[in-house]
Amino acid sequence: MFVDEAKIYLKAGDGGNGITAFRREKYVPMGGPAGGDGGRGGDIIFISDEGLRTLMDFKYKKHFKAKRGAHGQGKNMHGAKGEDLIIKVPVGTIVKDDDTDEVIADFTEPNQELVIANGGRGGKGNARFSTSTNKAPSFAENGFPGEERWIRLELKLLADVGLVGFPNAGKSTLISKVSAARPKIADYPFTTLVPNLGVVETKNKNSFVIADIPGLIEGAHQGTGLGHDFLKHIERTRVLIFILDAAQIDGRNVMDDYNTLRFELEMFNEDLLKRPYLIVANKMDVAEAKENIKELEENFNDKLFKISAVTGEGVDILIEKAYELVESVPIEKYVGEERVVRKYKEEVPFEIEVINGIYLVSGERIEKLIAITNFDNDEAVKRFQRTIDTMGLEDALKDKGIQEGDVVIIGNIEFEYSE
Known part of the structure; x- marks a missing residue:
């Protein structure tokens, strides 16, 4: 059977969590912060293979996930990077974003490779947040989520x-x-x-x-x-x-x-x-x-x-x-020289939509901030507040007419607005 189109789901590995840890040494009752960073999540990498002739491999398997990074450890030990997932496609394969129809990659030669979904960065351990005014921070970041997307594969034969x-x-x-x-x-x-x-x-x-x-x-x-x-x-x-x-x-x-x-x-x-x-x-x-x-x-x-x-x-x-x-x-x-492409995507910090009096905040950057913040830790919450202030979220919400007690939803977290 000849298969020349396929739609598949990709999920790159999430970054490992940073951890909160302190040095524990003899005669040092309260050592400094020693929490290591989490490892980066695995990427999903496509490689063109001249031995393949169809997209048959994607007819029965539709979901592909790379490994997440390992969590950080004490003694400033960083977690290991998650294993990359290698996916082979025939020469002549075009990769498109299913939502936007944008061409992500066009494989026209054997052994071309490109990262199609990037693994998430590992979260920072508490050792990273030590400052002159806070020498023993008691919070760490969670790992960043890996990229996820639905893509379409289209195969156009390469013949003379x-x-x-x-x-x-x-x-x-x-x-x-x-x-x-x-x-x-x-x-x-x-x-x-x-x-x-x-x-x-x-x-x-x-x-x-x-x-x-x-x-x-x-x-x-x-x-x-x-x-x-x-x-x-x-x-x-x-x-x-x-x-x-x-x-x-x-x-x-x-x-x-x-x-x-x-x-x-x-x-x-x-x-x-x-x-x-x-x-x-x-x-x-x-x-x-x-x-x-x-x-x-x-x-x-x-x-x-x-x-x-x-x-x-x-x-x-x-x-x-x-x-x-x-x-x-x-x-x-007619084929193109080295037409593997990866376009720069301008990042918008956030967008605000008001629906039935509820303020919905979306955007890759702010949603990643939500994902890496441990809301059970007071210090982490304070850092989150400082970051969104710097991003200008509160001013933007005020411009939209937000009032005391209104509900704000970012990602899967719901907040009640307060001055």
């Missing part, structure tokens, strides 16, 4: 040459003739329901990758048939070969077929028509084919290749010309 044609035009027969690929072949439309890749070798032992894109039909650019599922795989091919049924076995006109195919490509992505292309009149072993292709011969001259995928007639010449075109197009022109 894409075979484009109507069902039953002979694409599968051709790819089976010129490579070791063995697609299903039969005398009815839509034999091929998934793309097939084959490696083609020229007479000089040069090679390139060819993709048999399942047959397009009229209206494919609107999603008719499985149009969008098929067309997206063409976007990363460097050269297009239009395979036409010169025998007109299905009763269609061969020139109309060509014009329809070009129209479908243009409607899906007009840049596709700017790529180098060849036109192949297939099934030349059928007697009527020579008469049927006269209009093609008049219009295309050296771009037209007459072949029989069944007998092999003309196939070698086609392959040599296809390789010549492939070599003339830099791979980065």
